[in-house]
């Protein structure tokens with residue numbers, strides 16, 4: 001799925017009665033920012049916050065431990081990822097695993113830097129590339145981007161900071177240019193997703209053998225590490241833990257008003273492997289439901305930056321989506337969010353030199369956006385092409401196509 005702006009309600013009307021799916025109802029409820037202190041308190045008490053021990057309801061949460069604390073940390077650029085100190089499952093949702101704050105701040109900043117400067121550029125595909133290629137036939141004058149979206153955005157931010165007049169002139173020129181040439185530059189403002197590895201075909205809702213780039217090796221290494229942790233927690237008797245081949249990765253870039261409609265990640269063929277999801281930047285209210293959009297309960301979860309979540313096992317195909325991105329102001333005021341202390345990060349020296357130089361800009365972007373990176377294994381172990389899979393697995397494919405139609 002890709003982040004989108006709000007759309008009209010998807011409802012079914014029968015004899016003057018409006019039926020809204022359980023998922024849609026939860027989405028409407030949690031999309032709204034509470035308007036009063038009372039409303040806020042009552043909404044907050046229903047949202048699961050894995051970082052807030054007073055909110056953990058015994059019958060719901062299951063803290064799990066595997067005594068990994070002393071294992072060797074994973075090197076991630078100049079940063080280090082250590083074993084998480086806390087892990088939770090939800091009793092009613094077997095196969096679901098949540099590691100609050102697993103990704104240290106330096107690794108979050110490093111990942112955000114690469115997500116902005118590299119993982120949204122060719123050969124990876126973005127929402128903008130797909131729009132651009134659609135419109136290419138009707139508009140040959142589309143500009144070839146000379147600089148990356150990241151460089152462009154940084155330049156823009158610097159000039160906005162330096163002179164107000166410059167902004168006015170620039171945006172005036174920009175408007176005139178846009179009108180004259182119909183050119184819509186590839187900018188971070190328009191970016192909502194990027195795919196690495198198997199590129200997801202959003203129209204066909206499928207992966208294709210002939211359409212992929214290489215998943216960057218830091219993402220491969222990190223997701224293999226987390227997949228191993230997942231299996232160690234969830235199936236501790238299985239030694240060694242099953243392999244995980246990170247062959248598809250979707251990076252979502254959310255603006256404050258973005259949401260993600262309910263869906264099930266049902267297009268991969270390796271459904272015995274979890275989807276690994278890492279979040280950066282602004283927090284959000286994530287919704288986790290049942291096998292279809294009609295199923296209850298639909299659980300709202302507060303996802304904080306640095307949290308790592310897994311949908312695997314019996315929860316692999318659960319319906320899920322993202323109701324609301326929480327603003328920085330609300331995050332600091334109501335949820336105990338803390339400002340990123342740049343000096344402290346710099347002193348730690350745990351960022352690659354590239355990310356270090358751009359730290360202020362990464363922080364600025366993260367103060368207004370959320371990013372979510374989710375990694376999947378597309379094909380079962382030992383299978384090397386989708387073609388092979390389709391022939392072998394026609395029934396499953398047919399079933400999947402049926403399931404697809406359930407998606408909002």
Ligand SMILES: O=C(O)CCC(=O)C(=O)O
Pocket residue numbers: 001002250252260265277286320321322372374
């Ligand atoms: O942003 C999120 O947390 C969810 C992303 C997601 O569900 C997806 O990309 O399929």
